[in-house]
Amino acid sequence: MEFNKVAIKSLTLVDQVEEQILSYIVKNKLTSGTEIPSEFILAENFNVGRNVVREALSRLRMLGIIESRKHKGMVVREPDVMKNFSKVVNPYLLSKQSLLNLLDLRVSIESGITELIIHNITDEDIMEIESIVSKHIYQDEMKLKVENEIEFHSKLYHITKNQAIIDLLEMILPLFVYVNEKHENFKPINEKNKGKLIKHEDLIPFLKNRDVDGYRQAIYNHLKAYSEYVKQNRIIY
Amino acid sequence: MEFNKVAIKSLTLVDQVEEQILSYIVKNKLTSGTEIPSEFILAENFNVGRNVVREALSRLRMLGIIESRKHKGMVVREPDVMKNFSKVVNPYLLSKQSLLNLLDLRVSIESGITELIIHNITDEDIMEIESIVSKHIYQDEMKLKVENEIEFHSKLYHITKNQAIIDLLEMILPLFVYVNEKHENFKPINEKNKGKLIKHEDLIPFLKNRDVDGYRQAIYNHLKAYSEYVKQNRIIY
DNA sequence: AAATCTATATTTGTAGGACATAACACACAT
DNA sequence: ATGTGTGTTATGTCCTACAAATATAGATTT
Numbered sequence: 001m002e003f004n005k006v007a008i009k010s011l012t013l014v015d016q017v018e019e020q021i022l023s024y025i026v027k028n029k030l031t032s033g034t035e036i037p038s039e040f041i042l043a044e045n046f047n048v049g050r051n052v053v054r055e056a057l058s059r060l061r062m063l064g065i066i067e068s069r070k071h072k073g074m075v076v077r078e079p080d081v082m083k084n085f086s087k088v089v090n091p092y093l094l095s096k097q098s099l100l101n102l103l104d105l106r107v108s109i110e111s112g113i114t115e116l117i118i119h120n121i122t123d124e125d126i127m128e129i130e131s132i133v134s135k136h137i138y139q140d141e142m143k144l145k146v147e148n149e150i151e152f153h154s155k156l157y158h159i160t161k162n163q164a165i166i167d168l169l170e171m172i173l174p175l176f177v178y179v180n181e182k183h184e185n186f187k188p189i190n191e192k193n194k195g196k197l198i199k200h201e202d203l204i205p206f207l208k209n210r211d212v213d214g215y216r217q218a219i220y221n222h223l224k225a226y227s228e229y230v231k232q233n234r235i236i237y
Numbered sequence: 238m239e240f241n242k243v244a245i246k247s248l249t250l251v252d253q254v255e256e257q258i259l260s261y262i263v264k265n266k267l268t269s270g271t272e273i274p275s276e277f278i279l280a281e282n283f284n285v286g287r288n289v290v291r292e293a294l295s296r297l298r299m300l301g302i303i304e305s306r307k308h309k310g311m312v313v314r315e316p317d318v319m320k321n322f323s324k325v326v327n328p329y330l331l332s333k334q335s336l337l338n339l340l341d342l343r344v345s346i347e348s349g350i351t352e353l354i355i356h357n358i359t360d361e362d363i364m365e366i367e368s369i370v371s372k373h374i375y376q377d378e379m380k381l382k383v384e385n386e387i388e389f390h391s392k393l394y395h396i397t398k399n400q401a402i403i404d405l406l407e408m409i410l411p412l413f414v415y416v417n418e419k420h421e422n423f424k425p426i427n428e429k430n431k432g433k434l435i436k437h438e439d440l441i442p443f444l445k446n447r448d449v450d451g452y453r454q455a456i457y458n459h460l461k462a463y464s465e466y467v468k469q470n471r472i473i474y
Numbered sequence: 475a476a477a478t479c480t481a482t483a484t485t486t487g488t489a490g491g492a493c494a495t496a497a498c499a500c501a502c503a504t
Numbered sequence: 505a506t507g508t509g510t511g512t513t514a515t516g517t518c519c520t521a522c523a524a525a526t527a528t529a530g531a532t533t534t
Contacts, residue, residue: 088316101401112349164338308525
């Protein structure tokens with residue numbers, strides 16, 4: 001576990017040590033629970049100050065790759081794949097283009113998980129969805145309270161039983177809330193899509209019939225009408 | 238910019254300061270390029286040691302939320318949404334379940350972007366894809382060289398022109414490589430799917446015909462056969 | 475007055491010392 | 505065998521110090 005100090009000029013020592021520690025974990029295939037050397041030992045081995053090691057460890061700790069137990073030592077952990085997203089998926093930190101990209105990504109995933117949903121969904125799920133929809137409060141012809149939006153779609157995500165999908169989509173959902181609040185009079189209705197506007201309750205029959213193609217088309221139209229409206233009316237920022 | 242030190246016992250000072258600085262940026266809607274106070278000032282304001290501030294800043298720097306210019310000061314930056322993923326999306330750091338979740342996520346996205354692809358694709362794109370496919374080298378009845386796999390699918394991703402989608406899928410692709418190499422004799426063929434196995438060249442006609450439903454079904458079968466095989470044969474680990 | 479040089483202050487990156495606190499290990503006494 | 509006490513270790517935090525590069529202001533020169 002040695003490396004050539006200042007081998008790459010543009011990187012700081014912290015950057016290099018971070019990389020070295022990570023590659024030390026990966027190369028040695030250290031699994032969750034494995035202890036790693038103390039800060040002092042690491043600093044000695046890398047021939048750097050302890051605070052350099054601490055900064056590098058601090059980053060890995062944030063990523064969830066290591067966990068430090070106070071006064072005991074550090075161990076390797078399995079990182080939460082999506083968790084680190086949440087800090088940067090923030091409408092105030094991202095550009096308009098990034099937000100639009102994420103909204104389109106959501107449309108793609110949410111229609112792309114159709115097979116998973118139709119395959120996994122139970123009658124209990126459908127009953128729960130009907131219960132959620134029945135509580136819906138339309139503030140407008142089309143605009144739901146954001147809590148209702150989140151509750152409904154989040155329920156759909158959980159049917160996939162895929163935690164990566166659930167986490168990723170639930171992370172993007174707040175962006176929708178942000179956009180929604182930015183535009184009080186949001187009405188995703190225009191000449192083109194007036195006929196095929198889909199509300200939450202319209203999705204239920206497709207779920208009941210386990211109609212893959214029908215549901216996919218419906219959820220796509222449901223989301224696309226919204227995202228097209230956002231783009232065309234430039235309601236972000 | 239003050240906060241109650243040790244307000245939450247379980248969090249370290251670094252955790253709290255990191256949160257405070259991030260919320261300082263978000264609340265004040267600091268946009269890319271805005272300068273933020275020096276480490277010394279921050280440490281003074283938060284009433285903590287400078288290294289605590291440095292550790293917190295080091296994390297935000299890694300996320301791309303701030304950038305520090307040596308000897309000059311720090312500025313706010315727009316973080317790269319997907320970049321931070323790459324460090325943790327590593328087969329040696331993730332559990333088998335997480336890998337499977339990501340492979341399923343890939344199937345969902347890659348079939349979910351069908352509309353984007355068919356809508357955006359140009360004749361030049363199709364020619365390029367045909368060129369890529371013509372270079373394909375089958376090492377086996379079904380197994381391609383990983384470079385070919387990556388080149389083909391990566392080209393599809395770029396047609397979406399959505400950087401979030403491109404980055405996310407290109408991050409998951411190496412996991413496929415890992416799984417592929419884990420199993421030398423990979424043959425995603427069994428009784429059930431023998432008839433509907435889709436190779437890369439089989440996708441091209443659907444692209445040419447701008448056939449949304451046909452392409453979606455084909456890419457889904459192409460990927461699903463593989464991912465089902467991975468699951469059923471437990472070839473990870 | 476304008477341009478140029480110079481000294482000083484600022485800021486990040488890095489090193490290293492110090493201490494509190496908690497957990498652990500081990501010897502020792504009961 | 506159990507309990508006690510002591511010393512060691514590890515992380516978390518604070519502090520000082522300095523190098524190097526940059527910006528700034530002031531002095532000097534033209």
